[in-house]
Amino acid sequence: MLDIARTIDPSPVEGAPTPMMAQYLEIKAAYPDALLFYRMGDFYELFFEDAVEASRALGITLTKRGKHLGADIPMAGVPVVSSDDYLQKLIAGGYRVAVCEQVEDPAEAKKRGGKSVVRRDVVRLVTPGTLTEEALLDPARANHLATLARIGGPRGAMAIAFCDLSTGLFRIAPTDEDRLFADIAAVDPSELVVPDTMREDEALRPLFSRLGRALRFEPAVLFDGASASERLCRFYGVATLDGFGAFERVEMAAGAALIGYLGRTQFEARPTLMRPERVEPDRFMLIDPATRASLELTRAVGGRRQGSLLDTIDRCVSGAGSRLLASRLAFPLTATAEIARRQDAVAWMTGDNRLRRSLREALKGLPDIERALSRLALDRGGPRDLGAVAEAGERARLLAGLLDGREVPAEVGEALADLAAPPTELAAFLGATLGDELPLRRGEGGFVGSGACERLDEARRLRDESRLVLGDLQVRYIAETGVRALKIRHNNVLGYFVEVPEAQGASLQATGVFSHRQTLASAMRFTTPELADLEGRIAEAGSIALKRELELFSAMRAAVLAAADELRRMADAFGRLDVAAALAELAVSGNWTRPIVDDSLAFRVEGGRHPVVEAALKRGGGAGFVANDCDLSPPAAGRRRAAHGAIWLLTGPNMGGKSTFLRQNALIAVLAQIGAFVPAAHAHIGVVDRLFSRVGASDDLAEGRSTFMVEMVETAAILNQAGERTLVVLDEIGRGTATYDGLSIAFAAVEHLHEVNRCRALFATHFHEMTALSARLSRLSNATVRVREWEGEVVFLHEVGPGVADRSYGIQVARLAGLPPVVLDRARQVLGELEKGERTGGGTLDDLPLFSAARAAAPPVAAARPPPALEALRAVDPDAMTPRDALETLYRLKGLLGS
Numbered sequence: 031m032l033d034i035a036r037t038i039d040p041s042p043v044e045g046a047p048t049p050m051m052a053q054y055l056e057i058k059a060a061y062p063d064a065l066l067f068y069r070m071g072d073f074y075e076l077f078f079e080d081a082v083e084a085s086r087a088l089g090i091t092l093t094k095r096g097k098h099l100g101a102d103i104p105m106a107g108v109p110v111v112s113s114d115d116y117l118q119k120l121i122a123g124g125y126r127v128a129v130c131e132q133v134e135d136p137a138e139a140k141k142r143g144g145k146s147v148v149r150r151d152v153v154r155l156v157t158p159g160t161l162t163e164e165a166l167l168d169p170a171r172a173n174h175l176a177t178l179a180r181i182g183g184p185r186g187a188m189a190i191a192f193c194d195l196s197t198g199l200f201r202i203a204p205t206d207e208d209r210l211f212a213d214i215a216a217v218d219p220s221e222l223v224v225p226d227t228m229r230e231d232e233a234l235r236p237l238f239s240r241l242g243r244a245l246r247f248e249p250a251v252l253f254d255g256a257s258a259s260e261r262l263c264r265f266y267g268v269a270t271l272d273g274f275g276a277f278e279r280v281e282m283a284a285g286a287a288l289i290g291y292l293g294r295t296q297f298e299a300r301p302t303l304m305r306p307e308r309v310e311p312d313r314f315m316l317i318d319p320a321t322r323a324s325l326e327l328t329r330a331v332g333g334r335r336q337g338s339l340l341d342t343i344d345r346c347v348s349g350a351g352s353r354l355l356a357s358r359l360a361f362p363l364t365a366t367a368e369i370a371r372r373q374d375a376v377a378w379m380t381g382d383n384r385l386r387r388s389l390r391e392a393l394k395g396l397p398d399i400e401r402a403l404s405r406l407a408l409d410r411g412g413p414r415d416l417g418a419v420a421e422a423g424e425r426a427r428l429l430a431g432l433l434d435g436r437e438v439p440a441e442v443g444e445a446l447a448d449l450a451a452p453p454t455e456l457a458a459f460l461g462a463t464l465g466d467e468l469p470l471r472r473g474e475g476g477f478v479g480s481g482a483c484e485r486l487d488e489a490r491r492l493r494d495e496s497r498l499v500l501g502d503l504q505v506r507y508i509a510e511t512g513v514r515a516l517k518i519r520h521n522n523v524l525g526y527f528v529e530v531p532e533a534q535g536a537s538l539q540a541t542g543v544f545s546h547r548q549t550l551a552s553a554m555r556f557t558t559p560e561l562a563d564l565e566g567r568i569a570e571a572g573s574i575a576l577k578r579e580l581e582l583f584s585a586m587r588a589a590v591l592a593a594a595d596e597l598r599r600m601a602d603a604f605g606r607l608d609v610a611a612a613l614a615e616l617a618v619s620g621n622w623t624r625p626i627v628d629d630s631l632a633f634r635v636e637g638g639r640h641p642v643v644e645a646a647l648k649r650g651g652g653a654g655f656v657a658n659d660c661d662l663s664p665p666a667a668g669r670r671r672a673a674h675g676a677i678w679l680l681t682g683p684n685m686g687g688k689s690t691f692l693r694q695n696a697l698i699a700v701l702a703q704i705g706a707f708v709p710a711a712h713a714h715i716g717v718v719d720r721l722f723s724r725v726g727a728s729d730d731l732a733e734g735r736s737t738f739m740v741e742m743v744e745t746a747a748i749l750n751q752a753g754e755r756t757l758v759v760l761d762e763i764g765r766g767t768a769t770y771d772g773l774s775i776a777f778a779a780v781e782h783l784h785e786v787n788r789c790r791a792l793f794a795t796h797f798h799e800m801t802a803l804s805a806r807l808s809r810l811s812n813a814t815v816r817v818r819e820w821e822g823e824v825v826f827l828h829e830v831g832p833g834v835a836d837r838s839y840g841i842q843v844a845r846l847a848g849l850p851p852v853v854l855d856r857a858r859q860v861l862g863e864l865e866k867g868e869r870t871g872g873g874t875l876d877d878l879p880l881f882s883a884a885r886a887a888a889p890p891v892a893a894a895r896p897p898p899a900l901e902a903l904r905a906v907d908p909d910a911m912t913p914r915d916a917l918e919t920l921y922r923l924k925g926l927l928g929s
């Protein structure tokens with residue numbers, strides 16, 4: 031981007047910039063890293079490099095306007111009315127936009143003298159994390175702005191603060207080096223603001239590179255811990271933060287940085303952020319970014335929502351519901367009581383299909399009041415936002431009526447109380463004031479209903495009557511002049527005027543009543559004193575009406591904001607009801623079941639299914655999903671040693687369904703802990719505190735690591751962090767290196783999980799040699815995915831049961847994939863050789879499965895002989911040599927090398 035500071039020449043050689051350009055340059059200099067939307071009438075104009083960039087990014091025309099330092103000034107513009115669309119594209123493209131408005135009436139500027147420029151100022155910096163407009167936001171997704179603070183250098187205490195400016199949510203979470211990436215992944219920020227002192231921090235580099243354009247560095251003073259508490263107090267207008275809960279200093283620093291950043295982007299507009307809520311670290315299941323990606327919880331491969339678990343299970347009928355469900359999926363709970371509370375609500379909703387349908391009907395198309403409220407608070411709201419609040423009140427009454435007199439579970443009861451929270455006078459005021467058809471913007475009025483205000487009705491009557499008088503006047507003028515084509519018209523330049531065909535113009539002029547205003551190719555335009563007078567009266571009545579409407583807008587806005595807390599509670603209650611009803615709908619339609627979730631170490635799933643694969647198979651219309659059992663519960667009680675969860679070692683053919691089975695069990699744990707029902711016939715889940723899943727290739731090559739390296743880094747994290755409450759799901763660890771090394775690593779990793787981590791785990795592998803481990807490791811059992819061979823074809827049964835797979839059927843799968851027959855034939859030949867070698871091979875090494883694999887891995891060619899020089903060297907005994915022997919041997923060896 032052009033360094034604008036350079037273009038401001040204090041002593042321009044070729045003449046000073048125009049006053050307007052001087053103003054532009056001065057403002058732009060303060061926002062070197064944002065595109066400046068400079069308001070000129072009905073357009074936002076961009077100049078210089080900004081214009082070039084915007085025209086490229088938006089596909090809008092690049093023009094010129096005047097000269098600066100002797101060169102043309104590139105210019106591009108977007109109409110104010112459609113600026114939201116352009117903003118959306120720019121923000122999605124990674125730009126920040128400074129919106130510069132006219133902040134005084136042009137008439138004021140004129141008073142200062144002919145050359146004065148209207149005063150302008152940046153009123154808002156639009157960044158990915160600070161959007162509030164409906165058009166710029168996904169209704170089903172929260173838009174999080176987050177800050178990361180650290181006190182005490184690279185190993186110091188850390189905290190993340192995050193808010194959704196569009197809904198007012200504000201949370202602060204303590205974190206540490208181990209869990210930082212997982213916590214950031216849960217928040218999934220659209221923008222993460224960090225102090226620039228972290229810029230060179232090696233440990234944070236992978237995080238930063240993953241965030242890409244969502245990352246923003248700001249000066250460290252924004253994160254100052256010493257003044258943080260005071261800054262937070264000032265924002266909330268309180269003397270102390272004691273009433274907010276106990277926050278550590280670093281947590282306050284993160285929170286204050288967030289408030290500070292909002293100040294830098296929102297300027298005078300003050301968002302209504304709720305009081306910060308502390309995220310207790312142990313309250314949620316810890317899920318690292320690789321696990322989230324592998325399980326495709328809220329985003330599928332490629333970052334899209336479509337195909338993710340969220341997409342499959344989201345039956346919500348309102349934006350607030352979808353957002354809440356997404357947030358619950360990002361933060362599964364660990365406290366059984368809280369989980370049970372949510373389950374109770376879902377279970378209750380499954381019990382009465384008619385009631386559930388009525389509830390969902392009442393929630394359908396619910397306006398997004400959380401976002402409307404935020405826009406109103408930032409003074410960016412319009413009449414429709416007030417309308418949204420009014421309508422939400424009606425929906426709340428409708429819902430309350432449906433549930434009236436019923437015995438409801440705690441979560442539903444609380445939601446009902448919250449629905450009744452907003453004052454009834456507010457609903458009455460909005461209902462009596464707003465009209466039926468609400469325009470998007472308030473500027474042109476027309477949103478206050480008739481009968482709401484006598485003064486307004488009076489002004490409107492006057493305006494409308496004057497318009498009728500205009501019609502009468504036209505009839506009279508036609509009669510008086512005899513010109514039948516005479517019309518009274520209006521435009522923004524002339525106001526009201528009389529228009530006649532050019533040929534009749536002279537006769538009008540001759541009357542002396544009509545004064546000439548304009549001659550066009552085919553028409554002449556006139557005005558009369560009567561018309562001017564009428565116009566004056568219409569304009570006056572119009573402006574009185576508009577002024578009154580704007581006054582009423584302000585009054586309604588103030589009333590809404592005065593009840594902001596209650597309205598937020600109401601909005602939240604809608605979301606909770608929607609989620610409970612949606613999960614119940616899902617449970618009923620998909621035949622899901624309520625899992626037992628307790629503090630044991632059980633993990634028993636009967637008839638479990640993978641919700642996304644099952645849905646895809648259903649859509650495909652082919653064979654249905656084969657349900658499977660999984661039991662990782664501690665082996666039967668009664669032993670003296672504290673029991674720990676079990677490990678299943680899963681072998682089976684390629685394409686047999688191993689990955690699906692692994693993932694489905696992890697997903698069932700997540701679903702159970704968000705308080706949902708699960709796709710199974712029966713499930714008993716002892717709370718999982720951390721979930722690790724490595725299924726499918728993860729691709730971190732962008733961070734400069736090879737696939738194998740990434741796999742090892744991730745395996746290291748699991749082996750270092752998993753505890754007895756953890757659930758680990760690992761697929762084909764060790765596949766990205768030589769068989770020998772890979773098998774050894776997989777072997778050792780399973781031993782470690784069993785002996786040290788003692789966690790519940792599912793481990794899928796193609797190293798069949800590992801199944802021998804079950805003889806040594808008491809809590810490890812072998813499971814396999816069954817296939818049937820039929821007339822040389824392999825039939826996948828997708829059934830998981832105890833046992834060991836005898837082979838991988840890789841070649842059959844390769845055939846299905848369309849490998850050339852000649853390659854398949856050769857592969858069969860090589861496999862035959864290998865298997866023969868394995869059968870005939872003897873010796874003690876074969877007792878250990880590891881070494882039989884090593885043998886199997888050897889290529890089917892005669893072992894290469896070591897070089898002769900090496901053989902000769904091996905025969906040498908240096909201790910028995912004279913110096914002369916040694917010298918001769920050296921010459922001999924050298925000779926051998928040369929041969």
Ligand SMILES: Nc1ncnc2c1ncn2[C@@H]1O[C@H](COP(=O)(O)OP(=O)(O)OP(=O)(O)O)[C@@H](O)[C@H]1O
Pocket residue numbers: 643654655656657658682683684685686687688689690691828829
């Ligand atoms: N339980 C099931 N019921 C029906 N179809 C299934 C089931 N499990 C898997 N499938 C189907 O089989 C396909 C392959 O499954 P999956 O990827 O889990 O196999 P895999 O054993 O992990 O294979 P590989 O070892 O080659 O990675 C899936 O895409 C799905 O369509």
